[in-house]
Amino acid sequence: MLLVIDVGNTNIVFGVYEGKKLLYDWRIATVRDRTSDEYGILIKEMFSYQGLKTEDVENIIISSVVPPLMYTLPNMSIKYFNIDPIVVGPGIKTGIDIKYDNPKEVGADRIVNAVAGYEKYGGPLIIVDFGTAITFDAISEQGDYLGGIITPGIKISSEALFLRTAKLPKVEIAKPDRVIGKNTVNSIQSGLVYGYIGLTDHIIEKMIEEMSKGNKKVEVIATGGFSSLITSESKYINKIDKLLTLEGLRIIYERNK
Structure with missing residues (x-):
């Protein structure tokens, strides 16, 4: 399974994919000072509620516009899933040409x-x-x-x-x-x-x-x-x-x- 995490200023949205099929998605409030342990336990609880196992997650990808969580969530991924996640940013292949000045x-x-x-x-x-x-x-x-x-x-x-x-x-x-x-x-x-x-x-x-x-x-x-x-x-x-x-x-x- 693939765990996708979209971190916005107001909400964080999580989704679990099996191949191209979205199995479940959740939305929680974005809390900037929440620790990696708190996020890890929260995700485990959401998984448990849906009968999912965290050990079935094979990969994680994260997109974030909240700088304080750019360390917290990757650290959570490593600690609770034993996965070094892909973080969307410079160097990531997107397949599109960005015509912005910067x-x-x-x-x-x-x-x-x-x-x-x-x-x-x-x-x-x-x-x-x-x-x-x-x-x-x-x-x-x-x-x-x-x-x-x-x-x-x-x-x-x-x-x-x-x-x-x-x-x-x-x-x-x-x-x-x-x-x-x-x-x-x-x-x-x-x-x-x-x-x-x-x-x-x-x-x-x-x-x-x-x-x-x-x-x-x-x-x-x-x-x-x-x-x-x-x-x-x-x-x-x-x-x-x-x-x-x-x-x-x-x-x-x-x-x-």
């Missing part, structure tokens, strides 16, 4: 998404990842990573509004019944949800203008925790693939084993 600046999660997105959907392709930050990534028809856009995520904006205003409350991030709010909570929810729908579609529209050549259709897909909420009324996003990053990790492992 390729090392591109987050590992964005590269992993690009690998999986192009493998599954071809190009030209736009991937929108609704995580702690919202990232928009452009992949060419040939599979090159062209670059993208980064904006604060909807949860960041919600928390900033609560922290930086004296009277506005913290609200649940949910789509209200109507755009024009009749109370403060609905007004904030409407501003967040419909505001991000508008932001998302406008950025995608401008990206398509730059990417489409000879009327070639640009595929647009979404992933990440808030993808269902924001894409519900998007004019451009036609598919949600919440396990895209896990699939990308599996593909990159296959290219490096």
Whole structure:
């Protein structure tokens, strides 16, 4: 079995593959000061709950955008699985050409998404990842990573509004019944949800203008925790693939084993 680990700023997602088949996946909160022992015991408990054995794991691959955990999780892999994991970063074969000014600046999660997105959907392709930050990534028809856009995520904006205003409350991030709010909570929810729908579609529209050549259709897909909420009324996003990053990790492992 292959254990894939995607470390984000808000959540860590684990997946177990048997060949190309994803058997199980789990999502836990990212805790930067949690030790390798704590993560190791937590994973063993998740395995036990599903009737899996840690000794059946033959390989591990990790992608992380949280520097403190770049030591913790590989150390956990060695101690609890006796496996030196593949860590996505410089020197790893991805199969895509990164056209960024400085390729090392591109987050590992964005590269992993690009690998999986192009493998599954071809190009030209736009991937929108609704995580702690919202990232928009452009992949060419040939599979090159062209670059993208980064904006604060909807949860960041919600928390900033609560922290930086004296009277506005913290609200649940949910789509209200109507755009024009009749109370403060609905007004904030409407501003967040419909505001991000508008932001998302406008950025995608401008990206398509730059990417489409000879009327070639640009595929647009979404992933990440808030993808269902924001894409519900998007004019451009036609598919949600919440396990895209896990699939990308599996593909990159296959290219490096």
